[in-house]
Amino acid sequence: MPLRVYLAGPEVFFPNAVAQGAEKKRLCAEYGFEGVYPLDNAIADAGALSPIALARAISHGNEELMRSCDLIVANCTPFRSVSMDAGTAFEIGFLRALGRPCFAYSNVALDYAARVRAVPEPAQSVWDHETRRADIEDFGLAENLMIAVAVLDAGGHFVVRDAPPDQILSDLAAFRDCLALAQRTLAA
């Protein structure tokens, strides 16, 4: 039985979310894994559900999928922010608490502190007064240290690479690197 990889990331919000998931699963198979994608959950009668009932059904389905997986590979590329998608961060925490290996990648190679400092003034000006005065965590890590260290300590790797500007979220070179590293680490 191939190990099951939970495919976390903001691609579920892409206009071509299903195709992107299929491509990630295809790559998983190439490396001997079974890819498990949040949209694999078919929600019965989704159209008949209230928004909160639908949100609950999606969340429950994803938590069940996460518990069924042996490891996670998470797309931590910045999303609407200097930081990764919050839902993906939640999912890394979830798998980390369960003791499963965590692999992560970002298609922006600049580290967290450098990304914050690179936000231009017009964009920073919408941050509230206290956010603007907050310390910028600077450990040379790709993300908040709780996430970056969890990935390293959970037996994984945090791969960073600069993707082409029009494929910042969807480029899969770093994802492929994660699979190769997972294959090497977990086979050993």
Added chain:
Amino acid sequence: MPLRVYLAGPEVFFPNAVAQGAEKKRLCAEYGFEGVYPLDNAIADAGALSPIALARAISHGNEELMRSCDLIVANCTPFRSVSMDAGTAFEIGFLRALGRPCFAYSNVALDYAARVRAVPEPAQSVWDHETRRADIEDFGLAENLMIAVAVLDAGGHFVVRDAPPDQILSDLAAFRDCLALAQRTLAA
């Protein structure tokens, strides 16, 4: 023995981080809880450690504190973003996977989709091409559904309130609401 509350949120980055934690702990005691703050971990010889060794020590200490806590109360107010601090999202996922009650608050009452749509064009213009084309999750929830539903399903509440503009991150009225709800729920 009072129940131990893990105090998650971006206040660890405040210039007055220690004082803010002390005030949160004081409020916890008022509601019969013991507040546990990430900065409670004294790192021996922090100045002598490399950045990555220090990051590891902080992460390990916080994971140990989380495992020692009975519930979490998380500050999910947007931080440098339309979304909450990624480290805090990780911590909610961690406690959720362990089956502990999760309470959360945001000092911005607008829901996630409304916040994204309210980002002015100069700030949106720094988002990459694919982020700009991504669907905006719209379930009327305060955060990404994995987080918002986890809080509700873990026996908690997600409190939202608008704080004064100069205390968007630090105002504690919604935090106090969480403690009152936790007291009522967990005593029952």
